[in-house]
Amino acid sequence: MKKMFLLIILPTLLFCGELRLYTFDYPVFAISDEDNQLNLWDFGENPSWIAIDKKMGWNDLRMLGGKTGGDRIKPYDPKEMTNFHLTHDMVRLLTPKDVVVCELGYQSSRERNIGNTIERYPERDAFSFTDTTFGNRTFRGPSLSIGYSRKGKYINIGALFSHTLEHGLKNEYTRPENFVRNFGVNIGFSFNLADNLAIGVNFASSDFQEIVETDGDAVIYRDVIGRTERIVAGSGFERKTKDAGYSLGFQSTYRFGLFNLAFLSEYLLSNVEIMDNFSHPEDIVYWQEEGHRIKGILTLSPIPSLLLGSYISSLKIGNWSEHPEYHSLISEIDSAEVTYGGGVRWDRGNFTIGAEYFTGNVCISGEEYIGAGHIERARREDVFRVCGEYYVIKSLPVRLGYSQRTGIVDRVFYGVGIGYRRDKIEFNLGGLYGLKETEEIQARRRDLKFFVGVRIFI
């Protein structure tokens, strides 16, 4: 099997594309932004806190375009990819207690010279589905997310729904056609136990489904049950992948003196069912993952212009897969990931600078009863970020971001952007350049993105 470690699919939360943070590669401590605060929404993704987090209403229009290309680092990387996103989101304060958020987006991506894969996300599971052709393919589709939150004296409630659709077509015979949809729901409650103490729980669920259809005479390879099987479809072929994920989380924030503490604990469950339909539907494989995540952040602000932060997280996942027809175990693999780090931020009037560093270890062990046998792997990943923002004039900030990741694939990221805010209008413009490298296969891949956003406050 090529891969036996699936990230549990979390609900698709579309309210995360803030351009300012994007310029800096989403720092935790190095830059303070309204979208990375230590509260139950930004930190814990509990929608009941939206009503408290959003102080103003707005309309926001964003456009993002990008181009990625170079050597193939992963087997199914396209030689070149261009993508475009257009998003409109809005926040409405219906009453001082009720907030509605809504986001409507449309995305388009074109992958050139992509090899073999006919699935939308070929590396998301171990049971790949490929053909023998290289070609270009296009994916397009809308997304919608809508949420409601109400704050009370003691109890806050909130719910968020998201729905994404994508349609894809590869221009090479057998012209595989993809129909992808993802539906997510996130329901949360939170309690203001004291002015400086809040706790919350949320239940999130996502339901991903992809159907791949091919024309007749498809030559398809499916990697399943430890072996690559060739299928020759005389009159077309269809694969349906159903991936359901659930998470149940508990979050807490506590402020005491100069300290701010946030804690999160999550139970995760995800299962994947793959069904192929040649002449009749056939259950190919079932795969289940169960995990637990703990995350904690502690910040200290000894003086108003200085912030020190520390971070720790742990994620343990156990997964297994079965041959559905015989209910027999194909593999059982456990992984444990621990990440810790810290950061510092210094604000001085019109100038902010920050840096942070995280290091993580992932240990994977288990058995693939067919194929690789016993597995024992460990890897380390480090992330370093530096961010700076300078207000040339009162309403015109200039931003610079740099981050470096080292691991199986090394990645360097440069971000530059400017903003403008006057009265009720905010404008953001930026660009990113990323470079991925891996010494193992001597491959290098470049990533270039541009974005522009206009926000009108209400």
Add this chain to the structure above:
Amino acid sequence: MRRIIYFVLIVVMLFLHPSCGREKPTVIEGRASIKVVCVDTTGVPIENAQVEWISIYGKSPEPVFTDTNGVVEFYDLLSTDYTVSAMKEGQTAGDKLAGEVKIEVYPEETADDTIVCYVVRLGLKINEIYSAGPVNNEYYFSDQFIELYNSSLDTLHLDGVILCRLGGDIDNVTSIFQFPGTPVSGREYPIAPGEFVVLARNPIDHSQLYETSVDLSGADWQIYNPASPQEVDYPDIPNVTNIEAGEHRGWMIGLSSDEIIIATGEDTDYLNGIDLETVIDGVEYQSRLTLEQTLNDAIDRGAAGDGLIKYSGKSIERITAGYDTDNSTVDFHILDRPTPGWSDNMGKK
């Protein structure tokens, strides 16, 4: 106090939500085994018979030979359906023994069964079928052909023999062509022991049109329908002629799946099917083994052509010329290039 009770109730409700996962299996995949005993038709164990398996996951990596008790075992197998075949070479051409058995294997279990081996039938055989057409984007498959082979030790005769395409089984004939001459008793069209005969609709050099096509200019017979307006009759080549009334199409067979038989020609009343007793040989081929096999077991117990791709320029041929255990799954293999008039393992004639 009340808000704490509310909170606790909500947390309890959330954590008590029904689990959406399945029970983890207790048996492990890939640890099944097969144990077979090979015997002849009198029940005597066959020593040193070569045994192989085939399943949707592939074939056994290497053949294994039976011990003195006729027993052989395969280990570390995946759970699925297997066809296990045995073959024992004899002292003379007519002494070859072969047989097979279908076995379903369950996880962590040993499947026991017996393979009864029969003497391999000799006679007139459909030795090669080229149906897929060459590599092309114009849907060209006019280069299809069928090759016959005489695996017996005697000269046989093609007089009156019929070539049928079936729609599933012998009770549904979808096309029927016949050699000239009198069935069974005719002696005008002999085929010598070890001789190949090629039947083609268009006996021309198709490789001039497509590189991966085949030169059929040396075909022995043209499969011809005089009623078809598109047909060209090549006068130097004798015809196997359509005998279906009202049929205006030329001969063709399915590119990746079909059922083909040859029969003596004693029964040509195709409307009610062909009598089983008159069938000389038959082959079912299909691009995937998991499709349902439809041809009568008395003619062919398994289909050939697993993995045969349309417009690939590939053909299916018996693993050795004339080798026939009446199970095309084990009797045939796929050739990258067709070999009209010769066999891949016997060289060109």
